[in-house]
Amino acid sequence: MTRVGLYLDLRIPPGARGADVYARTLDRVADAERRGLEAVWVTEHHGFADGYLPAPLTAAAAIAARTRTLRVGTAVVIGPMLPVETLAEQAAVVDLVSGGRLELGVGAGWSAAEFARVGADHRARYATLEDHLRRLPGLWADGTVTPAPVQDPLPTWVGARGPRGARLAGRVGAGLLWLDPALEAPYAEGLAGRPGRLGGLVNVLLADDPDAAKAEVRAAARRNRESYRGNDDQAATRKVDGPAPLRSASGDATFPKLRVLTADDAVTAVRAQLAALARFPVTDVFCFADLGGLPADVVDRHLELVTDVLRPGLAPVTVGGAP
Numbered sequence: 001m002t003r004v005g006l007y008l009d010l011r012i013p014p015g016a017r018g019a020d021v022y023a024r025t026l027d028r029v030a031d032a033e034r035r036g037l038e039a040v041w042v043t044e045h046h047g048f049a050d051g052y053l054p055a056p057l058t059a060a061a062a063i064a065a066r067t068r069t070l071r072v073g074t075a076v077v078i079g080p081m082l083p084v085e086t087l088a089e090q091a092a093v094v095d096l097v098s099g100g101r102l103e104l105g106v107g108a109g110w111s112a113a114e115f116a117r118v119g120a121d122h123r124a125r126y127a128t129l130e131d132h133l134r135r136l137p138g139l140w141a142d143g144t145v146t147p148a149p150v151q152d153p154l155p156t157w158v159g160a161r162g163p164r165g166a167r168l169a170g171r172v173g174a175g176l177l178w179l180d181p182a183l184e185a186p187y188a189e190g191l192a193g194r195p196g197r198l199g200g201l202v203n204v205l206l207a208d209d210p211d212a213a214k215a216e217v218r219a220a221a222r223r224n225r226e227s228y229r230g231n232d233d234q235a236a237t238r239k240v241d242g243p244a245p246l247r248s249a250s251g252d253a254t255f256p257k258l259r260v261l262t263a264d265d266a267v268t269a270v271r272a273q274l275a276a277l278a279r280f281p282v283t284d285v286f287c288f289a290d291l292g293g294l295p296a297d298v299v300d301r302h303l304e305l306v307t308d309v310l311r312p313g314l315a316p317v318t319v320g321g322a323p
Contacts, residue, residue, distance in 0.1 A: 001283075001315065002274070002282050002283060002284065002285055002314050002315075003038035003039045003071060003283060003284045003285070004037070004038055004039070004285055004286070004306065004307075004310060004311040004314055005037065005038060005039030005040055005041055005070070005071070005073065005284060005285070005286035006029070006032065006037065006039075006040050006041070006286055006287065006288070006289040006303070006306065007041050007042075007043065007075060007201060007286045007287060007288050007289065008025060008029075008040060008041065008042050008043070008053065008059070008289055008290075009042075009043050009045075009052055009053050009288070009292065010022065010025060010042075010051070010052070010053040010059065011048075011050040011051060011052055011053075011224070011227070011290075011291075011292030011293070012050055012051040012292075013050070013220075013223070013292050013293030014223075014293070016293075018051055021051075022062075024296075025289070025290075026062060026063065026066050028289065028299070028300070028303060029063055029066065029067065029070075029289075030066050030067060031303075032303055032306070032307050033067050033068070033069060033070045035304070035307035035308065036307050036308075036311055036312075037070055037306070037307050037311070038069075038070055038071065038311070039070050039071040039072070039073055039103070039284060039286065040063050040067075040070055040071075040072055040073070040286075041073040041074065041075040041103075041105070041286050042056040042059045042060055042063070042073070042074055042075070043056060043074075043075055043076065044056045044074075044076065044077055044078050045111070045114065046111075046114045046117055047113070047114065047117060048227050048228075049227060050223070050224075050227050050292060052227065056074045056076075056077050057074065057077060057090040057091065057093075057094055058090075060072045060073075060074060060094045060098075060102065061093060061094045061097050061098075064094055064097040064098035064099075064101060064102075065097055067098075067101075069101075070101070071101050071102075071103050071284075072094065072098050072101050072102055072103065073102070073103035073104075073105055073157070073284070073286075074102075074103070074104060074105045074106070075105045075157070075159055075177055075200075075201075075286070076105040076106050076107035076157070076158075076159035076177065077104070077105065077106045077107070078106075078107060078108075078109035078114070079106035079107065079108070079109075079128070079129045079132045079133070080108060080109060080115070080120055080121070080124070080125040080128035080129050080132070081109060081114065081115060081118050081120045082132075084131070084132040084135050084136065084139065085139065085144070085145055087106075087132060087136070088136050088139045088140060088145040089145055091104050091136075091149065091154065092140065092145065092146075092147055092148055092149040093147075095149035095150050095151055095154060096147060096149065096150060098150075099150060100149070100150030100151045102149065102151070102154065102155070103155050103157060103284070104154055104155065104156045104157065105156070105157035105158070105159055105175075105177045106129060106132070106133065106156070106157070106158060106159070107129070107158065107159035107160065107165070107177075108125040108126050108128075108129045108160075108165060108168075109122075109125055126164060126165070126168060129158070129168065130168050130171065130172060133156060133158070133172040133174060134172060136154070136156070137153060137154075140152075140154075155175070156172070156173075156174040156175070157169070157174050157175040157176070157177040157199065158172070158174045158175070158176060158177060159177040159178060159200075160176060160177070160178055160183065161178055161180070161183075162183075163182075163183065163186035164186075166178075166183040166186040166187040166190065167186045167187070167189055167190035168190065169187055169190060169196075170186070170187045170188065170189060170190020170191035170192070170194075170196060171190040171191075173191070173194060175196065175197040175198065175199055175283070176196065176197070176198050176199075176200075176280075177198075177199050177200050178198075178200045178201075179198060179199070179200040179201065179202070179273065179274070179277060179282070179285070181276050181277055181278075184198075184277065184278070184279045184280065187280070188279060188280075195280075196280045197280055197281050197282075197283045198277055198280045198281065198282045198283070199282065199283055199284030199285065199286075200284070200285065200286070201256070201285075201286060201287065201288075202269075202270045202273060202285045202286070202287050203256045203257065203258045203259065203287065203288070204258070204259050204260075204261055204266045204269065204270065204287050204310075205217060205258060205259070205260045205261070205287070205288065205291070205302055206261060206262070206263045206266050206301075206302045206305035206306060206309070206310065207260055207261075207262070207298065207301065207302065207305075208262065208301065208305075210260040210261055210262060213260050213298055214260050216294055216295055216298055217258065217260050217291060217294065217298075219293070220291035220292055220293045220294050221258060221291060223292060223293060224291060224292055258288075258291075263305040263308075263309035263310060263313075264309070264313075266305075266309075266310055266313075267309065267310055267313030267314065270285065270310070270313075270314060271313075271314065274314075285314070287306065287310075289302075289303060
């Protein structure tokens with residue numbers, strides 16, 4: 001089965017109060033869980049003028065405290081920016097608060113400016129990430145880090161948009177948190193015959209009248225895109241609403257183009273996207289809950305359609321995206 005979730009970056013739009021954005025988001029998540037939502041995923045960036053979420057595990061704990069059944073995932077924590085012991089402690093606390101519902105997604109990060117803020121080594125980020133993932137189970141098992149999480153083993157993911165990260169995910173036995181058929185081969189290479197799983201973003205926004213919603217979406221997407229400028233010299237390659245699939249100068253895939261669709265068309269589009277992934281089970285997909293400033297009625301209707309139409313429409317999808 002493929003779980004359907006929401007992706008939260010918790011941007012604070014112009015004129016809004018941050019506390020109101022967070023409170024409204026938690027209310028929406030709780031309501032979506034009552035409607036059958038199966039997962040929520042949070043992300044991470046630092047120093048963005050719009051307040052892009054900088055503390056994903058803190059937000060995950062708040063979501064865990066407001067919910068009872070849905071999985072609480074990180075997509076992703078920038079692992080190399082934290083000492084491994086800190087990552088282990090924070091993840092364990094979220095798993096305890098949630099009663100064993102954490103999906104720990106970590107990534108290598110890409111912004112040199114963000115690494116510089118905390119004095120972390122940007123050039124060693126892949127090696128650091130792999131070391132962290134290999135060390136985490138032992139830190140909990142031998143009591144170096146306490147308390148231990150509820151889940152043993154704790155489900156882990158690597159967010160990777162290129163072959164280097166996909167191989168890393170396979171080597172450490174983590175799920176690959178990016179939906180790109182081109183990454184299945186390097187992921188399989190890293191796994192070396194072990195089982196794997198896929199998950200990631202399906203960039204759709206659902207509306208009863210997509211044409212009417214697109215003007216609002218364009219304005220919000222433009223604000224989001226502008227927020228990346230100046231973050232570092234790679235920002236220009238990390239478009240959030242360009243044509244799909246995009247590739248950065250390094251060959252890594254960027255965010256796929258956002259599609260504004262009716263609920264039925266979204267089911268068809270996402271099923272087609274998953275059908276192209278033939279080698280591994282796709283256990284999780286998620287779409288943005290908001291684009292940081294969309295009108296409340298657009299967001300609320302999108303969330304209703306995700307839970308009421310998209311989720312049941314994807315229910316038969318199982319191994320390799322095949323129905």
